[in-house]
Amino acid sequence: MGEYILYHAKIWTAENDAEWADAMWVSGDKILAVGAYQDMEDVASAHVRRIDMNGQMIIPSFVDCHVHITTVARSSWLLVLDKDSYADLDAMLADIGKYAKQHPVEEVPYIYATPCLQEWMEHADKTMLDRYVSDRPVLLCDEGFHSCLINSRMLELLEVDEHTPYDPTTSMNYARDAHNVPTGIVYEHRYEADLPKMYEKIHWCPPDQSDPAVIGPILKQFNDYGITAVLDGFTEGDETFEGLKRIEEKGELHMYYRGNSLFKKLSDLPDAIEQARRWNEKYQDSKMQTECIKLFLDGTNELGTAALMEPFVEDPDNYGVINMEEKELTEAMLQINEAKLDLQIHMVGDRAFHTAVNAVENAKKKLEQEGKKFTSRVTLLHCELTKPEDRRRAAELGIYINITPHWNGGIFGDAALKIVGKERFDTFYSFRDFIRYGAVLSCSSDIVSIEELDRANPFAAMQIAATRRDPQSCFEERQPASEKLPVRDMMLGFTIEGAKCMHMEKEIGSLAKGKKANFCVLNRNVFEVPVDKLGTTETVTVVFEGSPVKGGLPY
Ligand SMILES: [Zn+2]
Structure with missing residues (x-):
């Protein structure tokens, strides 16, 4: 696309100190300037194309920092x-x-x-x-x-x-x-x-997930939703990278992919770290990299495998399952920090959350005593049930929180009700404290299969969390109603905050000078549409590294 200035636009930058602008100057794959058109007009030479956006809204393209994209x-x-x-x-x-x-x-x-x-x-x-x-x-x-x-x-x-x-x-x-x-x-x-x-x-075997014909259409759908960066829920193997490489060779990979190396117990961790290193040696390039380790700390509330602070209602000796206690988890964090990697932890129960918060605190303290720093980014995923006090501690400790907004309408029904009881059940998906306490709160889809593909649409997810109603299920408004999330915080969660979880906030996640020109043109202003209609918002054009991958510029 070369060099162009989009003007007469309504640009939401996701930058705290300059949230809105009316013009953006793009050169090659990068943003040269974002701000007032008048300032650009004064210095841009005549050969720079000017594109009148007719007041349309432009946002940074989305980041989905927890999605099992190749499992899909x-x-x-x-x-x-x-x-x-x-x-x-x-x-x-x-x-x-x-x-x-x-x-x-x-x-x-x-x-x-x-x-x-x-x-x-x-x-x-x-x-x-x-x-x-x-x-x-x-x-x-x-x-x-x-x-x-x-x-x-x-x-x-x-x-x-x-x-x-x-x-x-x-x-x-x-x-x-x-x-x-x-x-x-x-x-x-x-x-x-x-x-x-x-x-x-x-004489048959399932289609190879490294086959571009299999993975290509899914990546295309993600692009159409405006998503141009993903962190895998966990990378299943070399074939994931092989498939993406083949798409990249055809010039069709319009996305940053971050691998995630899974470990199950402390003794597996050195192998998982080695796996990440090996993937980087073999596949790292401008779009693909692995700098994250993944752990499942507990299971699900519906199956009764969540780790809980108080016992199950009908089984007073049962506190659920935790896959790693505090001491081991602290040790795992220290090893991951030493390897200069990040950590994502799946968790749904309040005891899992509490244990992880304690482990981060322990790891930080230990390193401080040695005059060292804990630099790993630890992201706690899902966090369905948490204690208010731990939410504050997590924010203060700089722990990254990742939520799955399309769950907030009660997608899993009430199977967890008989395990946790109504009182606890009605505190699920309470995330406003994290915003209040200033935590990095990112949003993601966590989809694992093709039948959920439509739920990877960030606008549909935001509608659910803004209303606590799921249009695809027959459930009532999910309690507590006071936990409906503001659209702006979720927009930040799907852009700059997600980029932080991916350790990519210097390059992507907001529209600012020097960052990659990755953005979406929308069919409406998302901050003005009624929240129960938010899900019907569409990307008209999606631009990755300066060039449209959906729609076009100008119109
Ligand atoms: Zn997941």
């Missing part, structure tokens, strides 16, 4: 079912049968359907599925990805029968009947280890 790509071949539209399991299975009839085995050699209600799995067995599909393997996965139902053909291809060993010391197993015969229910992905045998026999 991996799910693109799945048969996605609308679980709420079926009266019972049989109706769902009949529909899978119908799909099989429409798509012969030569065309679809293996059907992986999802999601099924968890409670339906309790009474299911393979014969129910065999009735509808027996000519090829079929798997129906539950909504939480913890159990699935497979048919007899699949058991046969996996070479699993009554002689297959059963390991009572783990939850990963093929369920058995009284005669030790597999019922078709499989727990915790036990079948995955046997899949290669099956794929070989059916």
Whole structure:
């Protein structure tokens, strides 16, 4: 695009000290100036193109600093079912049968359907599925990805029968009947280890996520939403980078990708750090880099695997599960700091939050005593249930908070209610304290599969958190109503604050001199539209490094 000045625009810069401007001067991939058109007009030579924006709104392009973007790509071949539209399991299975009839085995050699209600799995067995599909393997996965139902053909291809060993010391197993015969229910992905045998026999395997044809359209959708930077929820492997590289070679990667190296326990951490180093050595370039480590500290409130400060309402000895206690977590943080990396921690329960805040405090204190500094950026993800006092401490300690605004309308229903009780349930998604105490509060989508792709749209997410209503579900306004979030704070969360979480705020996240020219032209002023209509806001043009990747300039 060369050099141009956009003028007569309504530019929201996301810069604190100069939040609004009417003109922006772009040269190549960078911003030369943002401010008053008159000042630019005085110094710009005649060859610089002037583009009249007719008063349209311009914002920095979005940052999604916690999204499982390549896991989404991996799910693109799945048969996605609308679980709420079926009266019972049989109706769902009949529909899978119908799909099989429409798509012969030569065309679809293996059907992986999802999601099924968890409670339906309790009474299911393979014969129910065999009735509808027996000519090829079929798997129906539950909504939480913890159990699935497979048919007899699949058991046969996996070479699993009554002689297959059963390991009572783990939850990963093929369920058995009284005669030790597999019922078709499989727990915790036990079948995955046997899949290669099956794929070989059916001469098929899932599409490679490094295939640009698979990942390309998903990246394109992110660009269309105005997103030009992502931090992966966790990077699944080399194939993620291979896929992105192939897209980049075609000149079609209009996005910064930050990898995230997962570790599960302290003893795994050196490997995760080494993995990040190896990815950088092999793949680092102007768009891709890995400088973050990921940890799951607890599970979910709905499944009862969150770590809680007070016990479950109906189980007074149960405080949920925490994967790492304070001392170990402190040690992990010190090692990550030493490696000059950042840390993202998944957490939903207040005990997980409390533990992480304590660990950051410990790590900082320890280093201070040694005359050193803790420079790692620690981002606490989700933070569904937190104690007010810990919110203040987190802000004071400079901990980064990341929220998933499209959850704030109660997307997960009330499954957590029976575990935490109404009093705690009605304090979920309380984030205004973080704003009040001045924490870095970033926003992200955390989507993991193709069926949720529309929820990666930041405008749709902001509408949900601004109203605490989810237009896709039938739930009432989510309590407490006083926790509706201001649009401006979420706009900051999806731009400059997200860029801080990605350690990229010097290059992206706001519109300022010297930064990358990454911005969106919108069809309206987002600060003037009623909040319950916010989700219908659209990007007219999305510009990445100075050039449009959606729409065009001028109009
Ligand atoms: Zn996640």
